[in-house]
Amino acid sequence: MAHLRIALAQTNPVTGDLPANTAKLLDRTRQAAAGGAHLVVFTEMFLTGYPVEDLALRSSFVDASIAALEQAAVRLAEEGLGEVAVVVGHLDRARSGTGRTPRPGLPAGAPLDAAALLHRGAVVTRTAKHHLQNYGVFDERRYFVRGDRLPIFRLHGVDVAVAICEDLWQEGGPVTVAGQAGAGLLVVPNASPYERGKDDARLELVARRAREAGCALAYVNQVGGQDELVFDGASIVVGADGELVARAAQFREELLLVDLDLPAGGAEPGRTVHDAGDGSAITVDRFVLSGEPVTIGSPVAPPIAPRLDDLAGVYAALVLAVRDYVAKNGFESVVLALSGGIDSALTATIASDAIGPERVHVVLMPSRHSSGHSVTDAEELVRRQGVTAHLAPINGIVTAFEKEIDLTGAAAENLQARVRGMALMGLSNEHGHLVLTTGNKSELATGYSTLYGDSAGGFAPIKDVPKTMVWALARWRNSHTDDWFRMDVARPVPEHSITKEPSAELRPDQCDTDSLPPYEVLDPLLDDYVENDLGPAGLIAAGHDPALVARVIRLVDLAEHKRRRHPPGPKITPKNFGRDRRLPVTNRWSETT
C-alpha cells in the first residue's frame, strides 16, 4: 500500500484569458504544495476555459494554449513547485507521432481537448479526450479529434491514469483500459454543466466507473458561468469500491485536499496497446516520476460538502451565472425594468445577491395601463434591497409614437414593451450597465413576450425557470439568508409581488390567463413537451388536456424565431431553448399537423 495527498483544484476559469488562468494555476498549485499535496488536478481545458467553441479552430489560439502550458511548467519549477505533479486541461493539437493523422472531414488543425502532466519544469506527457460528446449543448466532433492514449505515471509508487470528462460517460475507452492496466488512481478533469438533479447521476456514474476500473477515482469539475452554461463544481473522490471519500461544495471554487491509501504499482514502463472495448485501440504509456513511497504525517479529514437542495441549487446557479456574466464581460453594473411583478422582482433579487444591490439599477416605467400596485410593489423592493431606482413614465413617449404610426391590439401592447426596452438600452449605452431581461421560461416557450421589448437585453437570468418555479424561488429566497453568495438582505421580495395575479399590464385589466392556461397546468405540459420530448400522443397519455396539448405545441413551435433573438441565460435543465434545441426557423413541421 502506498499513499498520496491529492488536491482537486475546482476552479472558475475565464474563457480565452490564458494569462489569468495560468496565474490561477500557479496560485492553486502553491496552495496545494503548502498543504502538502503531491498531485494537483485541474479541470478540463482549464488553461483556455471551457467551452471555447470556434476558437478551437483558430490556430493562433491553439498555439497560445500550447505556449501557455509550456510556460506554466517552467514557472512552476521556477517557484520551487516542480516536485508537485500537476494535471491540467488545455487545448492542444494532434501531431505526427501521436498515431493520428487528421483526415478529411475532421476539424481543421486537428485540435485536441487535452490534458497534460507538468513536473519538474517540463510537460512530461499529454493525452486527449477519447469520447467526444456531440449532443445537447456539446459539439465536440466539430472541434476536436479523438485521443487514443492513456498515460499512466507512477508517483510515489502509485500508478495514476488520466481520462477526460466524457470518457467517464460512455462505455469502453480509457476507463476500461485503466482497469486492464491496473491503475491505482484515475484522475479525471471535467467541465460538466449544472442540471437540476444531475449531481446524483454523477456520483452514481463515478462510483460505477471506479468499480469498473478497479481503482480510486478523482473527479474534478469546473465551476462558474460561461454564456448559457453554469458549471457547479461538486468535485468528488471515490474509492475503488465506489464509496464516496470526499466532495467539494457546489458553485464555488475550492481546493479539495484528500489523502488516499492506494495500491503500489509494479508494471514496467513502456507502451502497450489495448482493446478499448468500443471498437478502438488505446495505447497505454507508462512512466515513472518517482517510485519512492511517502508517508503522510498528519492526515487531513476528507470533507464531504453537503448538497444543496433543489431550489437552493437552482438559485445558486442563477446567482453565479449572473455574477460571472457581468464580471467576465467587464461590466460594472446591471439595469432592469422593475414592474412590481414577480419576474422582475426575482431577477432584481438574483442580481443583488450576485453583484450587490449598489450595482443594480432598476427603472420603474409605468404606462397608462399600469396598476397602482405596480409602482408601490416595485418601490417596496427598492426599499428592501437598497438598489438604485429611476422612475420614467412612458405615456408621453407612447403618445408621441401613436401620433406618427397607428397601432392597435397586440401591436399597441408591444409598443409599450418596446419603449421600455429602448429606455433600458439607452441607459445601458449611456452608463455601461448590462441590461438584464426578466422573462421566464413559460413565457419564452409560448412566445408570450415582445421581440425587442421585454426580450431586449444582454442576459436573461430566469430564461430557463418556469413561472411556477419563479414563485417557488422567490418564496425560498425570502426564507433564506444564509451565507451563500451575498444573500444578506432578509425577505428581499415583496410578498404582494409573489401573491398577486400575474399580468403584463399592456392593456386594461389584462391577466396572463387571458392568453395562457394557468401556470400550474401549463408548466408541467411544457416540461413534458420540451424537456421530455413527448409528442401529442405521449402528452395526452401523460394526462394533459388534448385541446391544450395542440394549442401549446403550436405556440411553442411558432415562438422559435423569438427565442433565437433572445439574450443568453443560464441553463438549469437538460433542454431549454438555448443552444441545445436547434430547430429551423423556416419550418412547416409541427407535431400537431
Added chain:
Amino acid sequence: MAHLRIALAQTNPVTGDLPANTAKLLDRTRQAAAGGAHLVVFTEMFLTGYPVEDLALRSSFVDASIAALEQAAVRLAEEGLGEVAVVVGHLDRARSGTGRTPRPGLPAGAPLDAAALLHRGAVVTRTAKHHLQNYGVFDERRYFVRGDRLPIFRLHGVDVAVAICEDLWQEGGPVTVAGQAGAGLLVVPNASPYERGKDDARLELVARRAREAGCALAYVNQVGGQDELVFDGASIVVGADGELVARAAQFREELLLVDLDLPAGGAEPGRTVHDAGDGSAITVDRFVLSGEPVTIGSPVAPPIAPRLDDLAGVYAALVLAVRDYVAKNGFESVVLALSGGIDSALTATIASDAIGPERVHVVLMPSRHSSGHSVTDAEELVRRQGVTAHLAPINGIVTAFEKEIDLTGAAAENLQARVRGMALMGLSNEHGHLVLTTGNKSELATGYSTLYGDSAGGFAPIKDVPKTMVWALARWRNSHTDDWFRMDVARPVPEHSITKEPSAELRPDQCDTDSLPPYEVLDPLLDDYVENDLGPAGLIAAGHDPALVARVIRLVDLAEHKRRRHPPGPKITPKNFGRDRRLPVTNRWSETT
C-alpha cells in the same frame, strides 16, 4: 452498351412540409415519365427538406418521413408511374439488420441522412450518407449515424449506384467502392449551399470522382432558401471521362432530362463487402430491377445552362433567399426603412425583384439630423420601383423620449435607430409584414450598427454583402433587366444613392469614415480576417496597415454579441457571421492580445 434517359429533379423543398414535398415528388415524376425518363433522381433529404437541424432528433418526425416515403411509393404506382425508378432523399433511422447498432455518444434514435429507391409501388432499397460533414454550417455528426452500404440496382441493363452529397467531397467511401464494383452510373442527391465561386469547385470535384469511379455521374442539387442557406441548383451530369454532359440552371427549379449511353452491367446480384479506403468497410448490395435494354428513339439534346457571372450569381442568391424566406414562413409582404442611402436602396430593390414591388412597404423616417437628399433619394426610389411608401418623421418621438431619459453621444444616436426599429416592428405586428433589415457585412463585422435599432427585424438580405459589393450590386442591377426573377424595373436604384458619401445621419454632418476606414480599405481586410482566417501577422504580411489590423480585429471580436442577436440572412461566402462562426460571447481572447 446500354441506354438510359435520366431526369435530375432539381427542386426547392419546404423544410418540414412532407405533404407538399411528396406532391412535388409525384408531379416531377409525372413530368419525367411524360418525357420518357427511366430514372428520376431527387435531392438530398428532399422529402423533409434540408437541413432539418434538431427535427432529426424527434422520433415523430423520423416516423413521418418514413411513412411519407412508403406512401409516395404506393401513390406513384397508383398513378401508373411504378415503372419509373425514383431515387429520393429522406430522413430514415438505422435499425437492426442494417449492420449498425447505435452506440452511446451517437444521436438518439440513430437518424440517417438517407436515400431510397422507389419502384413498382415499393421502397426497393435504402442507403444513407457515409461521410457526415461537421464543419462550417454543417453539424451532421450531431444528427446522423453513418451509412455503410452502397446499393447498385440494374435498370435496363445499367448498374446504377447511389451515394449522397458529402460522399463526393471526402476521400474513400462510396465513390471508391462504386469504382471497385464497376457501376455504370453513380447518382448523387445533394443539398450543397451556394458560395461565391463554388460552382467551379463542384464541377472539378464531380469530374474527378467520375474518373475515380470510372463511370458517369449525375449530381442533383437542391435549390432555394432555407434560413441562412441558399441552395443554387446547377445540377450536372458528367461522363466517365469527367467531361461535362449537361448542366441545369442556377437558382431555379428544373427537370433536367439527359440521355446516356452506358456500359451494360454483368455482375451477379448479391452482397459483397469492400474496403472503402477510409478505414471502413462498405457492403455493396446488387439487385436487378430490369435487365432488358431499351432503345431511345429521339434523343434529347443535353442542355448546358450558362453560368451566371459573380455579381449576377450573388444577386440571384439574395433575391431567391428573400423570396423563399417570405413565402416559406407564410408572409405576404415586407417592410423596411428607406433612408436614401445605398444599403436600404439595394435591400428594397432585392425585395421588389423577389416578391414584386406591390408587396414591398418602405418607411421614410427622417430625423433632425437627416439631410434633404435622404428623403428625395428615397422618394426617387419609390417612384422608380412603385413600392408603397409611408412617411413617419421621428423627431417628436425622440423628443418625448429625451424628456424622460437623458441620453448623449452614441446613446442618443442609437435612440434614433431604435425608434425606427420600433416603428417597423409596430407596422409588422399591425399588418403582418416581415421586417427586412438593411445592414451590410462591413457594418455587421465591425459593430457599426445599433442593437434593436437598424438590426431589428426578421431577415437581413445583405448581411453577408460587404459595402463595396453593395455598390457593385446596385450598379450591376441598374444595368440589367433580363429575365432573372422579376427584374422588370429598369434602373431601380437612384444614382445619387450610389454615388453619395455614406452616412448613418445620426448626428450632424456624420460620415461613416468618422468611425471606420474607407470601405475600399476595410473590406479586403475584413475578408482576410473573417473569410481567410489570417491572424495579425498574416494580415500585415498581406499588406494591411498594422495599426488598422489591430483596430479592426478588436472591433470584429467585440461585435460578436451584436451579431448573435441579428436576424438571419443569406450566406454568399464560406464564412460569414452566421451559424458557421460560433465564438463564445464571454471570451477574453483576442488575436491582438
